[in-house]
């Protein structure tokens with residue numbers, strides 16, 4: 001393939017209109033197209049919904065030869081195929097699920113395909129390499145390119161096979177696409193896929209119409225009921241497990257507003273019915289696992305709530321990004337618990353050592369997001385490499401700045417109480433020792449004679465729960481297998497006074513306002 005200078009703007013716009021019916025490019029689309037159409041390899045980092053597919057679909061209709069698209073999920077591939085074909089693009093998928101493989105291969109050989117969607121594992125198959133060698137390949141588009149990086153949240157070893165394949169086609173440019181990449185993952189993608197540094201184009205990530213609200217989980221069902229009362233319009237509540245989606249759907253159904261559950265374990269016809277009811281509805285609430293929302297075109301989702309900690313900042317951004325695609329005001333609510341962090345920390349220990357560092361970094365980034373007294377949006381945008389203003393005016397902390405108190409001394413008392421009671425007891429018992437509540441258990445263990453017995457008095461007692469939460473988030477406390485608390489690797493720095501603990505106290509708005 002010979003790429004010349006990219007076509008001029010008028011030509012591109014004309015093409016955009018004739019193929020897709022759109023009148024203008026969005027965000028960085030044109031920048032990406034300019035590079036791709038002049039044959040330069042590129043990494044485009046664009047948020048979900050920013051229109052990544054167009055950046056390879058449009059070139060595919062303009063250059064001589066086929067654009068090979070690598071995509072990790074067969075289901076997504078088939079969605080993409082349908083929408084490409086609806087725009088009159090000559091496209092096909094080549095997967096084990098397709099029965100028309102022979103026909104696809106024939107069309108490819110005959111140069112009758114603009115787009116060929118394949119899964120990454122195909123790259124390692126020698127007959128696939130040979131097949132591509134017999135065809136005219138114009139472009140390699142690598143969708144969900146963060147899958148190539150162990151730093152990414154979704155590493156797929158098969159993505160590592162792409163580079164050797166693409167190297168057999170030295171003149172063919174590569175276009176890597178991702179919505180989700182921190183600085184580390186991005187440079188890894190460039191390195192792993194052989195894309196020059198100047199080839200990276202990052203779109204703006206801000207979603208100014210989304211209001212971010214983050215708080216601790218304290219009586220989740222009540223919190224969600226209040227949320228639903230305050231937020232009419234369609235909404236999604238993400239729950240961590242299938243069972244939890246069903247439990248919440250039932251608990252939140254009040255006979256007026258429709259609340260349904262959605263997860264991969266439901267019969268396909270129920271899932272399909274719930275999904276299309278949601279898409280058509282103006283006030284339905286869907287309690288779902290995070291798979292829900294991918295590939296669903298519903299621009300007027302008014303809120304997204306997380307009933308538990310998301311997997312990463314990227315996942316949080318992507319999931320909350322399903323709200324307010326129409327540009328009208330929308331909100332994102334996260335209810336987190338210290339146990340989310342505790343569980344995630346345990347899981348980190350189970351993954352390969354090579355990935356642990358990345359997993360820890362992901363957790364501490366989440367910790368910083370949920371615990372900040374500052375602007376949530378600023379934290380999100382900085383995470384994606386932008387330099388946002390200090391305040392946004394449209395997140396909980398900007399709208400109602402929380403108080404923060406120095407709780408270092410309380411934290412030290414807490415950690416000593418855990419140590420003195422031999423790291424065996426749960427939060428309730430530790431609190432009872434600190435606040436000096438005699439009990440048979442305390443007396444029989446002699447805990448009522450410890451120096452920490454009753455050293456927390458008055459108002460300070462109200463800090464104990466948030467302190468415990470903060471210590472768990474920071475890895476200074478760890479859960480034991482039996483539901484107790486033990487000291488974590490960070491405990492010493494607090495006990496020795498090397499680190500202080502500033503505690504963010506949310507405004508009273510949430511408390512004591514039961515219905």
Ligand code: ADP
Pocket residue numbers: 022023024025026029046047048049050051052053054
């Ligand atoms: P992504 O893959 O980045 O999440 P998509 O490629 O699925 O996003 O595009 C999201 C939506 O935006 C699609 O409905 C697409 O048709 C639409 N879209 C993309 N580019 C434009 C544009 N330039 N003008 C109008 N709509 C666009």
Ligand code: ZN
Pocket residue numbers: 374375376377378391392393394395396397398
């Ligand atoms: Zn803000």
